[in-house]
Amino acid sequence: MKKGMFFLFIVLASCRPSDHWIDWNENGDMDTYEDTNESFDDRAKDLVSRMSLQEKISQMQRESPAIDHLGIGKYSWGNEGLHGVVAGNDDLTSTVFPQSIGIASSWNPELVKQEATAISDEARALGKKLGNTKFLNFWSPMINMARDPRWGRLQESYGEDPLLVTKICQAFVEGLQGSDERYIKTAATVKHFIANNVDYQRHYGNSEIDEKLLRDYYFPAFKANVQKSNVQIIMSAYNALNEVPCSSNEWLLQQVLRDEWGFDGHVVSDCGAIYNIHANHHYVKTPEEGVAVAVKSGTDLNCGGQYTKFLGTALEQGLLEEKDIDKAVKRLILTRMRLGMFDPPEMLPYSTIQEDIVEQAAHQDLALKAAEESIVLLKNDPLPGEKNNFLPLSKDIQSVAVIGPNADVCVYGNYSGVPSRGITPLEGIQQIVSDDTEVLYAQGSAIHDFRLPPIDSKSFFVSGELKQNGLKAEFFNNMELAGEAVLIRTDTNLVHEWWNEELFPSDLVHSDKFSVRWTGKIVPEESTNYMFSARTTVMSSDLDKGIRIYLDNELVLDQWTSHCGWETGITKKLEAGKAYDFKVEYIEDIDWAAVVIGWKALQATLLEEAVETAKKADAVILVLGSRNDTEGEHLDRQSLDLLPEQEVLLRQVYEANPNTVLTLVNGSPIAVNWADEHLPAILEAWYPGQAEGTAIANVIFGDYNPGGKLPVTFYRSANDIPAFQDYDIRKGKTYMYLKQEPLYEFGHGLSYTEFAITNVSMKQQELSKDGMISISFEIENTGDMEGSEVVQLYVHEQNAYPIPPQKVLKAFERIFLQSGEQRHMSLSIPVTDLATYHLAQQAFAINTGTYDLILGNSSEDVYYQDQFTVTD
Numbered sequence: 001m002k003k004g005m006f007f008l009f010i011v012l013a014s015c016r017p018s019d020h021w022i023d024w025n026e027n028g029d030m031d032t033y034e035d036t037n038e039s040f041d042d043r044a045k046d047l048v049s050r051m052s053l054q055e056k057i058s059q060m061q062r063e064s065p066a067i068d069h070l071g072i073g074k075y076s077w078g079n080e081g082l083h084g085v086v087a088g089n090d091d092l093t094s095t096v097f098p099q100s101i102g103i104a105s106s107w108n109p110e111l112v113k114q115e116a117t118a119i120s121d122e123a124r125a126l127g128k129k130l131g132n133t134k135f136l137n138f139w140s141p142m143i144n145m146a147r148d149p150r151w152g153r154l155q156e157s158y159g160e161d162p163l164l165v166t167k168i169c170q171a172f173v174e175g176l177q178g179s180d181e182r183y184i185k186t187a188a189t190v191k192h193f194i195a196n197n198v199d200y201q202r203h204y205g206n207s208e209i210d211e212k213l214l215r216d217y218y219f220p221a222f223k224a225n226v227q228k229s230n231v232q233i234i235m236s237a238y239n240a241l242n243e244v245p246c247s248s249n250e251w252l253l254q255q256v257l258r259d260e261w262g263f264d265g266h267v268v269s270d271c272g273a274i275y276n277i278h279a280n281h282h283y284v285k286t287p288e289e290g291v292a293v294a295v296k297s298g299t300d301l302n303c304g305g306q307y308t309k310f311l312g313t314a315l316e317q318g319l320l321e322e323k324d325i326d327k328a329v330k331r332l333i334l335t336r337m338r339l340g341m342f343d344p345p346e347m348l349p350y351s352t353i354q355e356d357i358v359e360q361a362a363h364q365d366l367a368l369k370a371a372e373e374s375i376v377l378l379k380n381d382p383l384p385g386e387k388n389n390f391l392p393l394s395k396d397i398q399s400v401a402v403i404g405p406n407a408d409v410c411v412y413g414n415y416s417g418v419p420s421r422g423i424t425p426l427e428g429i430q431q432i433v434s435d436d437t438e439v440l441y442a443q444g445s446a447i448h449d450f451r452l453p454p455i456d457s458k459s460f461f462v463s464g465e466l467k468q469n470g471l472k473a474e475f476f477n478n479m480e481l482a483g484e485a486v487l488i489r490t491d492t493n494l495v496h497e498w499w500n501e502e503l504f505p506s507d508l509v510h511s512d513k514f515s516v517r518w519t520g521k522i523v524p525e526e527s528t529n530y531m532f533s534a535r536t537t538v539m540s541s542d543l544d545k546g547i548r549i550y551l552d553n554e555l556v557l558d559q560w561t562s563h564c565g566w567e568t569g570i571t572k573k574l575e576a577g578k579a580y581d582f583k584v585e586y587i588e589d590i591d592w593a594a595v596v597i598g599w600k601a602l603q604a605t606l607l608e609e610a611v612e613t614a615k616k617a618d619a620v621i622l623v624l625g626s627r628n629d630t631e632g633e634h635l636d637r638q639s640l641d642l643l644p645e646q647e648v649l650l651r652q653v654y655e656a657n658p659n660t661v662l663t664l665v666n667g668s669p670i671a672v673n674w675a676d677e678h679l680p681a682i683l684e685a686w687y688p689g690q691a692e693g694t695a696i697a698n699v700i701f702g703d704y705n706p707g708g709k710l711p712v713t714f715y716r717s718a719n720d721i722p723a724f725q726d727y728d729i730r731k732g733k734t735y736m737y738l739k740q741e742p743l744y745e746f747g748h749g750l751s752y753t754e755f756a757i758t759n760v761s762m763k764q765q766e767l768s769k770d771g772m773i774s775i776s777f778e779i780e781n782t783g784d785m786e787g788s789e790v791v792q793l794y795v796h797e798q799n800a801y802p803i804p805p806q807k808v809l810k811a812f813e814r815i816f817l818q819s820g821e822q823r824h825m826s827l828s829i830p831v832t833d834l835a836t837y838h839l840a841q842q843a844f845a846i847n848t849g850t851y852d853l854i855l856g857n858s859s860e861d862v863y864y865q866d867q868f869t870v871t872d
Contacts, residue, residue, distance in 0.1 A: 034071075036343050043342070044333040047072075048326055056322075056329045057311050062271075062303045064332075074133055075336065077268065078303060081119050081138035081176065081186070082156060083689060084417040085126055092129075093420045094122050095363040095690065099413035099667060100141060102374035102686030104158040105708040105749075107790045108814045109171035115370055116175025118363045120186045124353040136339045137187035138176060139235055139268070140415070143169045143221045144196050146668075146712050147733050150724050152199045152635040155413050155667025155687065159711025160734045160746065162220040163809045169221050173229040180349050183340045184232060190225050191235030192270055193257070194218055194246060198239075198725055199636050203272070204280040206240040209727045215837035215844070217729060223261055232265040232335055236299060238273045245281045247273040248290070253298030266331035269294065271304035292319035300328035359420055364691075371688035371695035373788075376708040377750040378682040383659065390680035391661060392702030392752060393619055399438040401617035402426045403610045403653055404624050405447045405646070406665040411625075413667050413687035414632050421690065425623045425663065428693025432701050440617055444610035444653070445645040446531065446602050447627075454598050457492040461521040464579055471520035471582070475508070479587050481515045491518060494584060494597035515587045522551070522582040524574045529602040532557050532572075534584075549597065550583040607649060614656040621700060622653055625666035632667070640671040640718050647674070654678055663696055669714040671743055684710070702752065707788035707814065709749035709858065716743045735859045736805035747792050747809075747858035753783025753819065757791070757863040760855060765868045767831050769846045773810075773868065775855060776826040781817035788816045789857055793827045795834065796852040807854055810834075827855075831870055848872055 032038055033047035047070065048056065055067050066074040080086040083103065085094040097103065097115050106112070119138075127135035142156040143165055158165040169190065178185030195207035195218050209218065225231040234257060237246040246252060247269045257263045277283050277290035284290050291307060292314040302308075314320045336342070345351035357363075380389045393400070402408075402425065410422035423431075430439050462468045470492040474485035487508045524530065534547045534557055549557040551572060574580065584597060614620045624646045631637055641647065651674065654660050661681040664670055665688070675682055683706070688695050698704040713735050715721055720740040722731040732739040735746035756779070763774040773795075781787060794807040811827040834851070835844040848870050856862040 033342070036347060040334055040337045044330045044337055047333055048330045051329070053315070053322060053325070054312075056325050057308050059329050059332055060301055060311065060325070061308050062301070071342070073131075073341070075136075075341075076134040077137060077139075077301060078271075079123075079134055079136075079138050080140055080415045081123060082140040082142065082415040083115075083119075083413070084419075085119060085122050085135065086415055086417045087126060090418070092126060093359060094126070094417040095119075095359050095367050096412055096417050096419045096422070097367050097370050098374045098689045099155050099416075099687035100158055101146070101155050101667060101711065102688060103370055104164065104168050104711040105376050105684075105686065106370065106373040106814070107164070107709050107711075107812055108373055109167045111370060111373060112168050113171040113175040114366060116172045117178075118175075118366055120176045120178065121353055122358045122363070123186050124350050125355045125357050128351075128353070129355055132341065135186070136341070137189070137233065137335065139189045139191060139233070140176075141169055141172050141188070141190065142192070143190050143225070144192055144194075144237075145218060145221075147197055147217075147727065147729050148721065148724055149640055149669040149712065149715060150637045150718060151197050151668070152631050152637065153414065153633055154669075154712070155631070156415065158221075160713065161711070161736075161809050162217055164711055164812070166221040166224045167812075169225055170229045173225055173231050177230065177232065178350065183343075183348055183350070184338045185350050187232040187265075187335050187339060188229075189233035189235050189268065190222055190231050192237035192246075193222055193234050193267075194237060194252065195241055195727055196237035196239050196246075196270075197727070199634055201725070202238040203276050205238075205725070206243055206281075207727045208242060210839070211842075212837045212839050213728065213730070218727075219256075222257075226257070226261045226263045232338065234263065234265065234267045236267055236269050236273060238270050238276060240281050240283070245273070245277045245283050247299050248277050248283060248293040248297045250297040258298065264331075264334075266300040266328070266335055267298050268301040269299050269303055273304075274299070274302050274307055275305045288314040288317055288319055295320060295324050295328055300331045367689050368691035368694055371685075371691045372698060372704045372706075374686055374688060374708050375695060375699050375704075375706045376684040376710055376748070377699070377706040377752075378684050378714075378744055378748070379676060379679070380681045380750050380752075383680050389752075390659075391700060393661075393700055395432060395437070395701050396434045397437055397618050399440065399617045399619075400429065400433065401440040401442065401613045401620045401657070402429055402623065403442045403444045403613060403620060404622050404649070404663075405443055405445050406625050406627070407443070407621075407623035408441065409447070410690065410692050411627050411665050411687050412689065414628060416687075419690035423691060423693035425621070425665070425693045425696050428695070428697035429621060429700070431694070432697040432703065438617075440613045442610040442613040443606055444622075444649045445606055445643075446600070453600065454493060454495045454596055455522070459522055459524065460492070460582070461523060461579065462490055464521055466521065466523065466579060471518040471584075474517045474519075475506070476515045476517075477510045477513075479513055479515050481517055481585060481587075494518065496596075512588065515585070517586075518582075518584040520582055521579040523579050524576055524601070526601055527574065527576045528604055530572050530574050531600050531602055533598045533600075534559060534596070547584065547586045550581070550585075552581050553583075602645075607645075607652065610649060611652050611656045614653045614660070617657060618659065620653055620657050620660040621663060622650060622660055623663045623665060623696075624650065625664045625670065626668070628667075636724070637668070638718065640669060640715060642670055642672065650675060661700060663700070665692070669712055671714065671716055671718075673716055673743060676743060684708075702785075705752045705785045705787040707749065707751055707790070707816075709747050709790045709792075710744055711746070713738065713742050713746045714744035714748075716740065730803045730805075736808060737803075738806065745858050745860040747790070747856070748860070749790070749858070751783075751787045751789065753781055753785040753787040755787075755789040755817070755857070756780045756782050757855070760864040762853065762866055762868060765866070767868060767870050769831055769848075769870060769872065771831045771870075772828055773831060773853070774826060774828040775853065775864075776824065777855070777864070778822060779815060779817070779825055780822040781819055784819055786816070786818050788814055790814045791825065791827065791863075792856055792858065793829070794854040794856070794859065796854065797834070797847060797849070798852065799849045800836070800847065807852075807859060809859075834870065846870060
């Protein structure tokens with residue numbers, strides 16, 4: 001504070017517009033960083049120059065503290081808004097939209113932009129409520145390519161095709177950031193840069209990808225959002241790319257992202273990724289070297305760990321210079337300035353957004369519309385001997401049974417906020433049918449939770465004499481359970497969180513790279529089916545090993561070769577009071593080890609009740625699928641099938657009542673092969689958000705005509721695709737390189753009405769490299785219902801080298817038509833969109849020669865096919 005300016009300070013501080021107040025210099029003028037007439041770049045540079053080194057370092061972490069004498073308020077960077085604002089507080093609710101994979105199924109970028117606009121409106125309102133200490137930026141959206149259906153986070157993605165992901169993501173980013181020329185509404189983040197698609201080994205894994213595949217397949221969505229959507233934040237990935245950790249990859253973060261693409265925002269690490277550089281990737285030897293190489297490579301903000309501590313020691317050791325810190329902090333301050341944190345509210349177009357916009361009626365309506373447009377009708381056939389397709393059902397049906405573990409719950413998916421009210425499928429169906437319709441309900445099978453209750457110590461016995469509770473625990477200072485145990489003791493439970501030093505077994509056991517075997521007897525209290533689970537955070541980079549459970553020498557849970565799926569999926573019928581041999585084997589490699597062994601007694605009556613309920617109804621709506629406890633972050637899958645008990649439920653319900661429609665509520669593709677062969681109708685609803693039940697009911701009973709299309713391929717089996725860890729899609733992944741016939745192809749989706757495409761013509765069939773590919777057609781809704789069709793344009797290069805994709809999506813449009821309505825349409829793409837990356841020239845180039853042009857309503861269902869040539 002300047003002497004003699006006390007009264008002036010009080011006046012200005014009392015009406016300060018944001019987290020900053022004006023501090024006049026000795027001449028009575030504003031400092032450069034306070035002057036709104038100066039550029040953000042000059043203001044940020046000036047502000048950073050006024051910070052001490054420790055103040056600058058303090059800003060490079062997720063929770064950035066206030067610097068009062070400069071008017072910098074505290075700010076929390078770690079916000080999520082993937083499909084609604086994640087408030088992180090039970091008292092703060094928000095509108096919840098469909099999960100990302102669902103909204104991508106709409107193939108409607110304009111709808112996506114409307115959704116993101118609503119999210120950013122609510123974010124501004126919630127930010128105002130909390131004093132703008134958070135909610136002004138989001139670590140969303142996630143745009144890694146959904147190249148493999150086993151990935152636990154596929155639900156957060158926009159699909160397997162670069163164009164679709166790009167268009168959906170651009171719309172989402174534009175909705176979050178707004179359209180003002182000076183200020184951004186909220187700062188969007190595209191993540192994870194790059195090739196982060198195997199969750200169980202993400203902290204140490206390496207993605208081997210040649211530069212052609214990177215630039216043709218993995219880069220396009222990131223590049224487009226940098227160059228066309230002005231995205232403000234990039235999150236780097238946990239994994240390494242071609243042996244170099246992404247958070248310390250100078251080629252990736254500096255040469256490509258900033259120098260080549262022109263990115264001028266900031267880069268944040270994924271949470272804990274900086275620690276991985278030395279501890280898990282072993283790219284450098286010390287944490288100081290890790291933070292130094294990260295900052296020098298272009299990572300500006302850290303999420304997680306003692307980053308700021310190691311920054312200080314890295315500077316002391318000469319691994320970093322203060323100018324490296326200045327560069328990073330300036331980028332962070334620039335983001336905050338673009339958000340308007342240092343300017344009067346009257347300059348900020350978003351300052352007028354009021355708190356009552358959160359969950360307003362318009363947003364509720366939009367959530368329903370988004371859910372309806374996201375639903376994909378996978379199958380709809382007549383029952384044997386019937387003429388009409390099974391769906392839609394009549395609202396006047398005499399009785400309907402709603403069955404399934406997902407029938408009376410809203411499943412929102414990863415990174416979801418909490419709405420004031422969510423409508424379950426059961427509730428939606430109860431609300432839509434006539435007053436005379438009887439609605440029956442049965443759960444049918446277990447509701448899965450990977451956090452199954454830990455097995456009580458009273459169920460464990462050291463020996464068959466059943467006198468001493470516990471299990472014999474043998475610890476080995478190797479990862480092979482080999483040699484003599486270095487510690488033998490009795491453990492009375494199987495709940496261990498060994499990152500807590502107080503809980504670590506003994507000084508005799510290594511803190512990393514050890515193994516444990518527990519053996520003894522387990523005695524259940526009641527006779528029924530039991531399910532076992534293992535919750536672990538093991539990360540075994542060399543051996544890819546983890547945990548397995550044996551019951552009477554039978555392997556009932558196997559996570560020895562991966563950490564895909566933490567529940568056994570096997571139910572065992574156990575007798576009360578009987579002693580069973582029990583053994584658990586566990587391998588721990590690197591940091592963050594923990595293990596929790598749980599079990600759950602399953603109610604045998606659930607299945608019987610469901611079957612009896614199905615027999616009583618005129619039709620059955622079976623709601624199956626998954627939850628965040630069976631797929632999600634940290635939780636990849638081994639199998640694409642329904643959970644075993646859900647498959648049993650499906651078959652027995654159908655046998656009891658063939659008038660059954662299957663509705664899937666899930667986040668990634670499920671191989672419902674048997675259902676496709678037998679059931680008349682199948683819906684894919686994904687995780688539809690707060691309007692889940694209303695949207696599903698509207699589709700099933702005909703108030704809304706489904707028109708969503710699959711953004712990913714539904715394979716018949718995990719055996720039909722190459723290894724999960726293999727990032728080379730050319731070996732048989734995605735619709736572009738598919739080798740096996742899929743269950744449902746990319747772009748597939750049916751309707752209750754019919755569409756005719758006629759009078760298709762190409763404007764030119766011989767084009768120069770600066771020409772335009774243009775195709776026109778007539779589309780008519782020839783059925784009885786209003787509906788929509790997604791017209792998709794694919795191109796195949798006949799002489800592509802070395803491994804040509806079968807086809808590549810180049811344009812699409814979702815067209816809504818009334819019954820009987822006809823419209824003239826055209827799709828056009830520049831020939832430059834055909835350019836692919838040439839390794840020899842290290843550049844993109846357009847190949848001359850013959851191309852196939854394919855117009856259809858899926859990647860396999862073709863309306864029209866022709867050829868054109870590209871000449872020099």
